[in-house]
Amino acid sequence: MSDSSSVKSVHIHIEPIGRHVTVKAGSTLLDASRKAGIELISPCGGAGTCKSCLIQLVEGELSPPGLTETELFNRKEIESGYRLACQAVPLSNVKIYIPQESLTTPQRLQIEGQEIGVALDPIVKTIDVLLKPPDLNDLRADVTRLNDEIHKHGIAPARIQLPVLASLSDSLRAQDWSVRLALRRDEIVAVLQPGKSPMGLAVDVGTTKLAAYLVDLSTGQSVAKAGAMNPQIAYGEDVVSRISYAVENEGGRERLRATLIDGIDNLITNLCDEANVIRNQVVEVVAVGNTAMHHLFAGLPVRQLGLAPYVPAVSEPLEFPAAQIGLDLAPGAYVHLPSNIAGYVGADHVAMLLASDIHESRGNTVAVDIGTNTEITLASNGQMLSCSCASGPAFEGAHLQDGMRAAPGAIERVQIEKGEIRIQTIAGRPPVGICGSGILDAISEMSKEGVIDKGGRFQKDSPLVRTKDGKEEFVLAPSSINGHQRDIVITRKDVNEIQLAKGAIRAGINILLMEAGIKPDDIDEFVVAGAFGTYIDIESAIQVGMFPPIPAGRFRQVGNAAGIGAKQMLISAARRKQAELIARRVKYIELTTHKGFTEEFLEAMYF
Amino acid sequence: MAVDQEYFDKLAQTVIDGDDEECVRLIKVGLDKDMDPVKAIEKGLGKGIIKVGDDFGEGVVFLPELIMAADVMKQGTAILDEKIKAQGLNRKSLGKIVIGTVKGDIHDIGKSVVASVLQVNGYDVVDIGIDVEIETFIEAVKENKADCLGMSTLLTLPLQVMGQVIDKLKEEGMRDNLKVIVGGCPVTQEFADEIGADAVGFDAADAVKKVGALLGTKQVLLKEPWQISTREDNV
Numbered sequence: 114m115s116d117s118s119s120v121k122s123v124h125i126h127i128e129p130i131g132r133h134v135t136v137k138a139g140s141t142l143l144d145a146s147r148k149a150g151i152e153l154i155s156p157c158g159g160a161g162t163c164k165s166c167l168i169q170l171v172e173g174e175l176s177p178p179g180l181t182e183t184e185l186f187n188r189k190e191i192e193s194g195y196r197l198a199c200q201a202v203p204l205s206n207v208k209i210y211i212p213q214e215s216l217t218t219p220q221r222l223q224i225e226g227q228e229i230g231v232a233l234d235p236i237v238k239t240i241d242v243l244l245k246p247p248d249l250n251d252l253r254a255d256v257t258r259l260n261d262e263i264h265k266h267g268i269a270p271a272r273i274q275l276p277v278l279a280s281l282s283d284s285l286r287a288q289d290w291s292v293r294l295a296l297r298r299d300e301i302v303a304v305l306q307p308g309k310s311p312m313g314l315a316v317d318v319g320t321t322k323l324a325a326y327l328v329d330l331s332t333g334q335s336v337a338k339a340g341a342m343n344p345q346i347a348y349g350e351d352v353v354s355r356i357s358y359a360v361e362n363e364g365g366r367e368r369l370r371a372t373l374i375d376g377i378d379n380l381i382t383n384l385c386d387e388a389n390v391i392r393n394q395v396v397e398v399v400a401v402g403n404t405a406m407h408h409l410f411a412g413l414p415v416r417q418l419g420l421a422p423y424v425p426a427v428s429e430p431l432e433f434p435a436a437q438i439g440l441d442l443a444p445g446a447y448v449h450l451p452s453n454i455a456g457y458v459g460a461d462h463v464a465m466l467l468a469s470d471i472h473e474s475r476g477n478t479v480a481v482d483i484g485t486n487t488e489i490t491l492a493s494n495g496q497m498l499s500c501s502c503a504s505g506p507a508f509e510g511a512h513l514q515d516g517m518r519a520a521p522g523a524i525e526r527v528q529i530e531k532g533e534i535r536i537q538t539i540a541g542r543p544p545v546g547i548c549g550s551g552i553l554d555a556i557s558e559m560s561k562e563g564v565i566d567k568g569g570r571f572q573k574d575s576p577l578v579r580t581k582d583g584k585e586e587f588v589l590a591p592s593s594i595n596g597h598q599r600d601i602v603i604t605r606k607d608v609n610e611i612q613l614a615k616g617a618i619r620a621g622i623n624i625l626l627m628e629a630g631i632k633p634d635d636i637d638e639f640v641v642a643g644a645f646g647t648y649i650d651i652e653s654a655i656q657v658g659m660f661p662p663i664p665a666g667r668f669r670q671v672g673n674a675a676g677i678g679a680k681q682m683l684i685s686a687a688r689r690k691q692a693e694l695i696a697r698r699v700k701y702i703e704l705t706t707h708k709g710f711t712e713e714f715l716e717a718m719y720f
Numbered sequence: 721m722a723v724d725q726e727y728f729d730k731l732a733q734t735v736i737d738g739d740d741e742e743c744v745r746l747i748k749v750g751l752d753k754d755m756d757p758v759k760a761i762e763k764g765l766g767k768g769i770i771k772v773g774d775d776f777g778e779g780v781v782f783l784p785e786l787i788m789a790a791d792v793m794k795q796g797t798a799i800l801d802e803k804i805k806a807q808g809l810n811r812k813s814l815g816k817i818v819i820g821t822v823k824g825d826i827h828d829i830g831k832s833v834v835a836s837v838l839q840v841n842g843y844d845v846v847d848i849g850i851d852v853e854i855e856t857f858i859e860a861v862k863e864n865k866a867d868c869l870g871m872s873t874l875l876t877l878p879l880q881v882m883g884q885v886i887d888k889l890k891e892e893g894m895r896d897n898l899k900v901i902v903g904g905c906p907v908t909q910e911f912a913d914e915i916g917a918d919a920v921g922f923d924a925a926d927a928v929k930k931v932g933a934l935l936g937t938k939q940v941l942l943k944e945p946w947q948i949s950t951r952e953d954n955v
Contacts (some may be wrong), residue, residue, distance in 0.1 A: 420824035
């Protein structure tokens with residue numbers, strides 16, 4: 114598109130951090146990342162010999178790989194866009210993806226959550242059996258022998274699928290006829306060594322992040338947890354662009370599925386290493402995610418999710434062998450995908466509702482999960498109403514002049530007192546940009562201190578407002594104190610982005626309250642879930658008008674409740690059933706076509 | 721209160737402030753004093769909406785202010801139009817525009833904002849809603865004898881519908897006498913060129929400017945938004 118010789122500067126979009134930077138043509142990607150305040154590992158000092166500063170090209174054009182790179186990478190890697198940041202020079206505007214291992218400090222990924230006690234009642238149970246070995250007088254087949262033995266335990270003959278059967282005979286003999294059988298209802302899904310616990314895997318498949326827990330199904334305890342970016346991010350930042358990728362590119366849907374499974378597979382390796390468990394022990398998977406992630410994970414079509422009226426291919430719970438989607442676990446392991454509610458309210462929200470137990474609450478409970486799409490549910494008088502609002506990616510740092518995701522150096526807390534600005538960054542690093550909780554705080558303080566007015570207009574007479582190129586802006590962290598020698602600022606456009614985001618969320622809350630015929634003050638409990646929701650300051654959220662002004666004591670920040678809900682469904686068949694009932698009970702309200710939405714949305718954009 | 725410059729400035733201010741009650745009150749006061757309704761639009765409401773439109777374009781004000789201003793403007797002109805009609809006159813439209821969100825998308829707000837802003841800038845706007853089928857666009861353009869067609873979407877998959885509508889317009893031999901403007905989050909200039917649209921409106925203010933340029937009404941729009949003609953002229 115552009116003649117590289119005439120390009121004076123290029124724009125670099127860095128994923129998964131979500132930073133944007135403009136650099137002089139001829140700079141390497143390593144220089145560009147440094148300028149953006151992102152440190153890549155480069156022990157060889159940029160000589161191109163160590164493969165540490167590995168990056169992947171997503172979009173745009175880079176200088177052709179040099180000799181050092183063609184030696185380090187095989188053809189497949191080069192074709193996949195793998196390059197060394199210290200060698201590659203952008204020839205156009207580019208989008209790159211930095212794998213976790215190339216970053217000096219990993220991104221903050223939230224995988225904790227408040228757990229609530231659930232009685233252990235896993236769908237996969239074990240029995241230990243000791244078989245009498247065959248001899249010339251006892252020629253029963255291995256499976257017959259097994260069934261005869263488990264019959265003594267009061268269990269009817271078990272079903273056994275080919276992949277399990279394929280390893281059964283060898284396992285029996287290798288373990289001297291003493292085995293622990295993992296039984297899923299009436300099916301043998303794994304033949305374990307005696308004393309080895311059956312393991313379950315709970316995965317929260319977010320559009321941006323993956324969180325996975327390895328759970329011991331005999332105790333119900335998590336033995337390891339791990340988080341990573343969803344590697345699909347290289348094919349589009351949000352659900353809508355992933356759907357487009359899947360639909361508009363040949364093999365796109367399959368590529369997205371394979372990429373996601375790869376990412377989950379890496380997590381499984383890490384989890385198993387950490388807990389000293391072999392993959393064969395993992396007998397059951399519960400995965401939750403928004404409806405698009407759910408479909409892409411299972412390899413289902415997504416076109417209908419990208420077009421009105423946005424209906425899922427399936428809303429009922431799904432169960433299928435893990436091997437069918439390429440997960441390498443116990444030979445007979447199954448995947449359980451819980452119900453979703455609508456095209457834009459997925460099983461992750463169902464899991465969150467389950468974990469928060471809001472279906473059992475007596476009074477009026479609101480539960481929100483804030484993301485690019487924010488799902489909101491109101492439980493009131495036994496009825497449950499849900500909606501989804503397009504809050505946009507501003508709280509993930511996207512579309513903001515100096516926005517970034519929650520990574521080291523991100524400004525996460527802001528206070529303005531008597532004209533003095535105080536900031537706190539993640540990991541205490543010099544400020545690089547602003548993440549979601551930081552921008553929320555900043556806008557809240559700016560509105561409180563009169564830097565912006567009700568409509569988001571900068572007040573020219575405020576000493577904290579300066580004019581640059583005819584536009585007002587607020588300097589949050591001057592170049593003198595930050596990590597890249599450029600002022601970190603908040604512009605009017607940034608304020609607008611937050612107005613849209615918080616306006617959409619508040620309008621969604623208001624519409625549900627209206628539908629249930631109650632007022633904000635009638636809310637007895639307000640549950641805030643998700644990574645962003647955990648780190649935000651509730652007072653800031655109220656100050657900007659994102660949440661209704663109810664006493665702080667009624668709010669409950671629950672962390673990654675979706676992950677907890679998934680874990681509960683892993684260790685309890687009863688919870689699974691409950692999740693299904695919740696999804697069936699919820700009434701979905703489509704906001705876009707709701708007659709009151711526009712007015713509420715506009716009103717809620719004010720501060 | 722005399723109907724003088726100060727009065728018109730106040731009227732303009734009600735649009736800027738989004739104060740519909742004050743706007744309606746002032747207009748009634750003015751009409752009681754035999755104010756020329758045409759002047760009230762030209763010197764009062766029109767000035768106000770142009771200011772808000774410019775401020776929006778420059779990022780000084782945002783969506784709520786713009787929409788509220790458009791709403792006040794609509795209420796005010798409705799009263800004044802009635803008076804103009806009663807005097808045997810007619811306000812000439814700057815052009816007829818059909819606008820809608822394409823099939824596959826039900827997002828309403830962006831498209832409605834553009835419709836309102838075009839309308840208060842003197843265009844005759846027919847908003848045919850959301851999730852609009854290709855055929856419905858064609859029929860609406862025919863039926864309304866539109867000068868310009870506006871299509872919107874917030875999503876990427878429905879983008880292709882815009883191209884299909886343009887192809888269909890060509891097929892029906894309707895493309896030459898019609899200007900087509902597209903808009904919405906995923907729409908780029910590159911995309912518009914590719915499907916053969918005449919322009920992209922990147923926001924409401926931009927859409928008004930581009931439509932003005934397409935229909936040759938730009939100058940009129942920015943300086944004097946309201947053209948008035950007698951009924952005889954229209955016949």
